[in-house]
Amino acid sequence: MTTTASRPAVKVAGLRKSFGDHVVLDGIDLEVAAGTVFALLGPNGAGKTTAVRILSTLIGADGGEVSVAGHDLAGDPEGVRGAIGVTGQFSAVDDLLTGAENLVLMADLRHLGRVEGRRLAAELLARFDLVGAAGKRVGTYSGGMRRRLDLAMTLVGDPRVIFLDEPTTGLDPRSRRTMWEIIRELVGDGVTVLLTTQYLEEADELADRIAVIDHGRVVAEGTPGELKSRVPGGHVRLRFPDTAGLDAAAAVLGEVSRDEDDLVLQVAGDGGVRALRDLLDRLDRAGTEVAELSIHTPDLDDVFFALTGQPTTEKDGAR
């Protein structure tokens, strides 16, 4: 199994897709290592959903090479379908059936056999906290319950690669936390997860690597830490007890931005220990007293703004 372990679970090169004149994907390259969570992060209309729809064999691509779980997407879509599970943005459950019937339906379509199908359905209902609602029609479920059932249905048949298109959009904060826990457990079992999100917080929480997508292109890719380190904006914030202290410190430190009203100086820097000690030493030698010190590191909001030139208006929804 060493050869499969080193092979990426999803490999995408030069993926293109247009709807009429509208270019949705303009040459996307991605590589997702097996057993990791990879997040496609971008605003609405960036092309995230289209990418997932192509990777999950739902729609065709105009160009590019894609392999999923070792199967070529164009040459062997059936192979891809046998290895993947998909939870789309809009719930893919049968409203007229009960939760248990939905799961048994999936088991039947995966040809698991009657006994195994029932056993698995019961196990998933318990795992996703749906036992009490198992016999109720899904049409009566709440949004969070539908999402949980949706994901449970995706897991039937043990897919090795799972696509989640905005798995927590529209969920309340508690359901979102639950969903995050479930996704972490999946990866613990060795499953590869490719998810899309417009929430920076979500990508930061879950993803091993993130690709930022804007207007159908990958504008940045890396670990959450790497992406954060790529943007300026880190600084040390010093507050002084009086104007005299502020002036003295400003004279010692040279190029800083000062805020007279709040008696605050902002010194550029990432808050590394050596730089911080050096800064404190200089203030110490000048005999300046500092009332308060705080370190500000850039978060993904800064990254997003720096890379796409637009603030994340969706940010509020993530809270």
Place this chain on the structure above:
Amino acid sequence: MTTLSRTATDSATMLRRNLRHVLRFPDVLLMSLGLPVILLLLFVGVFGSALGAGLGGAAHGGPYIDYLVPGIVIMSAGYGATTTALAVNKDMTEGIIARFRTMAISRSSILIGHVVAATTRTLVSVGLVLVVALLMGFRPAADLGAWIAAIGVLTLLVLALTWLAVAIGLAARNAEGVSMFTLLVQVLPFTSSAFVPPDSMSGAVRWFAEHEPFTPVIDTLRGLLLGTPVGGDAGAAVAWCVGIALGGYLWAKALFKRDPTG
């Protein structure tokens, strides 16, 4: 697993799903009985004696209800098809169809499941209309062979209308898009031999009634049930049904192969 046995297994799974939908809402089945039964009451109770007298020999000497029932039975098959078109149209907009498309299953099983379930549902409602007709005084003169032939013709027509309905359901953007089809299957029987023989109509309407698909099917069914000669109508009826079934099947298959837009 071979392709064929996989198609059969998956189609059975899809059929179970679709039959569950029908059983969960039995009112849909009862609703599809409503209009044919109302028409039966109206044409037998209100217009019955006048139409029967007017028809004279064309009604083969029997009461008007005997002439009418084959047409009403065919109409209820048409109503079944409108229900099918709406059900398919609604189902295709559900996310679960997108899920099916991303699974390693036989794709045709999704359509086959719909067709078999809808054909079954429609035949059950047609059977119930026949029962109501018998209770109202319909007295067929068919022997066993003729009954089997009549059921065969009915099944073939229902299958044909169902494949067409599935294609219409796939082609329509929304439920409103199905309404043209509803209008068609509701109006066509009126301008056929369902209520009065085309001989009694005039000009263009008469020509249309003589050449539209419902007329030979109704005449064949009437001949089989009343024990009168069927003649060349049977050939035309089977040809129409096979043609519609094949056209609907190919159209539905092509539509389903397209990338989903939703």
